Amino acid sequence: MKMGFRWYGEGNDTISLDDIRQIPGVETIVWSLHHKQAGELWEPEEIEHEMKLITGLSEDDRKRGVTKTFNADVVESVNVHESIKTGKTMLGMSRDEALDNYIKTIENLGKAGVKVVTYNFMPVFDWLRTDMFHPSPDGSTALYYDAHKVAQLTDPQALIDETLNGAGNLTMPGWEPERLAHLPEFIEAYKGIDHDKYYENYKVFLDAVIPTCEKYDVKLAVHPDDPAFDLFGWPRVVSSKEGIQRVLDLNPSPYNGLCLCLGSFSSRRGNDPVDAVKTFMDRIHFSHVRNIKFLDEAGSFSEVGHRASEGDVDTIGIMKAYAEADYQGYIRPDHGRHLWNENTPEHRPRPGYGLYDRALGIQYLLGVWDTVKYNK
Numbered sequence: 001m002k003m004g005f006r007w008y009g010e011g012n013d014t015i016s017l018d019d020i021r022q023i024p025g026v027e028t029i030v031w032s033l034h035h036k037q038a039g040e041l042w043e044p045e046e047i048e049h050e051m052k053l054i055t056g057l058s059e060d061d062r063k064r065g066v067t068k069t070f071n072a073d074v075v076e077s078v079n080v081h082e083s084i085k086t087g088k089t090m091l092g093m094s095r096d097e098a099l100d101n102y103i104k105t106i107e108n109l110g111k112a113g114v115k116v117v118t119y120n121f122m123p124v125f126d127w128l129r130t131d132m133f134h135p136s137p138d139g140s141t142a143l144y145y146d147a148h149k150v151a152q153l154t155d156p157q158a159l160i161d162e163t164l165n166g167a168g169n170l171t172m173p174g175w176e177p178e179r180l181a182h183l184p185e186f187i188e189a190y191k192g193i194d195h196d197k198y199y200e201n202y203k204v205f206l207d208a209v210i211p212t213c214e215k216y217d218v219k220l221a222v223h224p225d226d227p228a229f230d231l232f233g234w235p236r237v238v239s240s241k242e243g244i245q246r247v248l249d250l251n252p253s254p255y256n257g258l259c260l261c262l263g264s265f266s267s268r269r270g271n272d273p274v275d276a277v278k279t280f281m282d283r284i285h286f287s288h289v290r291n292i293k294f295l296d297e298a299g300s301f302s303e304v305g306h307r308a309s310e311g312d313v314d315t316i317g318i319m320k321a322y323a324e325a326d327y328q329g330y331i332r333p334d335h336g337r338h339l340w341n342e343n344t345p346e347h348r349p350r351p352g353y354g355l356y357d358r359a360l361g362i363q364y365l366l367g368v369w370d371t372v373k374y375n376k
């Protein structure tokens, strides 16, 4: 297993590669070209530039005797254009054009040495919360989902405002203001698209992209829906064990795989994260491990520390299952809380992406892994 840490790039993250270098156990920087809109082609030069930044050492590093470098094997994400999800021309781009760009981007990433490309197939939004910096009982702040608030919403615009307000001047993948300005168009386009139709569109995407993934040895890894249930009447198809199995069956290639995010997957009551790890092990190319605590019967939850006893996700059982299978893929701690005055107006981190709680989380996850592997 290779432990990873998500980094949003120079000038787009409150955390530096130097900070990450000092977290024991991190080998992989999980990256993306965050200035790219879904549907755009990623050019070889810009891919190479970002990967060199991640895998190399600066002159200053060398002067300070820094030798630790990272791999840039995992991209999170190459987002999927709405025309692919709906099967309709959207924002002036046809599905075929968006597919061509996705395929060419996979080729360019494969040629550059990228091993895994993450994406999600959620309609319109990426992960969704109602509060970006919700006060926790211990004085930290965390991402928070209030099911009652969402149930009363008639217009998703309020969530867009809350999310972008929380992000400040940092990008929030899947919440690009220029794209979400077309929300009315999206609402119209999804009318009449039920789960079966959505799986059909999904199969068109996989069948178009997988041959290039196989040719350039790039594993595709779909991230579950977050939260893992339908919202606003839009179909979500990566929300349950059955749904995930159906996605894997759409195209049997091992390159059609998972970024199994156990925090997202666990947000649907009844989903069993440890069972999912064991069931889908061979198709899990990448995994996020995170903990949440349910707060009411409606399914409201707060994100909490990675320690199993902090919440409702059996993070010990998850890491034990990976360690006992000698999992060879990539794992990263997913969102963390914002601790120790990280969350100040002048230094506000990207919601869920402070430094300390993800570093603490890594030590906990590696602690379970190392304990299972311990054979002195």
Ligand SMILES: O=C(O)C(=O)C[C@H](O)[C@H](O)CO
Binding pocket: 076, 077, 118, 119, 120, 126, 127, 223, 261, 288, 334, 335, 352
């Ligand atoms: O943003 C995060 O922390 C997630 O885990 C969401 C994933 O990055 C996203 O849905 C994958 O495309």
Ligand SMILES: [Fe+2]
Binding pocket: 223, 261, 263, 264, 288, 334
């Ligand atoms: Fe995740």
